[in-house]
Amino acid sequence: MRAKSIADFGLPVELAEPHAPVVLFDKVNLSFDEKVILRDVTFDVRAGHTKIFLGASGAGKSTILKLMLGLLKPDSGTIWVLGHRVDTMNEAQLMGVRHHMGMVFQEGALFDSFTVGENVGYKLYEETRMPLEEVQQRVKEVLGFVGLESHSDKLPSALSGGQRRRVAIARAMAARPTLLLYDEATTGLDPMTALTVDSEVVKLRDLERVTSVLVTHQLRDAFYVATHEARRGSNGDIEIVEAGEDKIEQADFVMIREGRVSFEGTAGELRNSKDPYLQKFLS
């Protein structure tokens, strides 16, 4: 059912300032029963920047993404996403905010009874009034962007792990989100495939101007995304190159340790940190 166009939700898609915070966490706490997941977590994500959350398994990284999307509610603290306070919104209100966000889940979370094309076009077809021809055109375009145009009619079960992640990225970007969240997008992939996925993240950020939030414990992938940028050459080809100083400054690392933010800074600051835990994590 095509219920509404994205514009119908009347959300502030264009943020007033070039680097205004797209996400703001202020002293967020969350516990499940007796177990504390997040303690006083505070950070912001600026428009067009990249935020990379590092930490051991179970540190609370993925929970942060779920809080941003409103899939979970914090026990205390405030969360602002795209100008909306999502921690107080109900499910119906959150649907409006989510129309401007995309998320790549850890295992892809593709709808296994839909084809690749149907997965990618799902949001546009079901939740907007976009005509079918335009949806098909956009699906073709984003599948081309991730290099899987010829796989449109296949079921997700017929794809490799890396291809599934790329379809998940294509699905997340299809509706042109302002903010993209990646939950362990490269975990379990071989280094070459992981690099392909990392390149897609960089391309989306730099060519589609999407603010990116990554959760990972794969340092190699995290540094790759932080230190590379995508450029379109004069012949139209996209190339991934070493990022300049300005671009590197726009990628922030956040270390989550036992539910707390134990470090926040750039790739250089992370490398030079004297914190024993960080040094152990990086080694």
Place this chain on the structure above:
Amino acid sequence: MNGLRIWAIEAVKKALLEVQEYFRLCIAAFRGVFSRPFYFRDLIEQIDTIGLGSLTVVMLTGFFTGAVLALQSGMTLDQFGARPFVGRLISASMIKELGPVLTALMLAGRVGSGIAAELGSMVVTEQISALRALGTDPVRKLVVPRVLAGFIMCPILTVVADTVGLLGGWIIALTELRVSSGIYWSSVVEGLYIQDVYMGIIKPFFLGVVIVTIGCHVGLRTTGGTQGVGRSTTNAVVAASVVVLIVDFFVTRLLISILF
């Protein structure tokens, strides 16, 4: 002793929480029926899956229930020399009680388990979270079409089961009991009051909703990976089967007080 008390309190709390969540889902589904967005395509798909997909099993159940009723009641009626009344007994039993309940039990096994397994798998593979992230309300997209399909198709399947059951009884009456067709069918009609027909038609509406909502509730609350999906499937069938019998009793009582 203290440990047992704590365990009992926790078990009661857990059961109450389940009931609360079940009714919350039912209310959300009810609201979803009367507000937008409405996923019409999914409703058609579910009518096909729940309705047409269950046709064979419901027909087989109805046919053999009618047939065995004729065989068994024929022997009993013989003791009173009342064999020609076999049609009356079959029609009363099938249309008032056995048709709705057996159809519902078959649906609990086939549809309830299927829904719990499908939604449970979607939960453990984060497809439900993905749906929400993509701006879709899982209740509207997954629960509402299934509930409506159960509401629409359960009575239709019951009518099919009743009809096939009467045919099964007729074949046995004709071939085994040597009761003529005319006597059988006139006995079938004589044995029924219009209130019986109402009862046989009204009950499946309730039973269809109960089966599907239990399947959805159990499926959406799945935890614990693939093992959890298996557990949910079993729980859905057991819960739906038991609740079908309980709801059948209370709805029958209510209808008797209203109709008779």
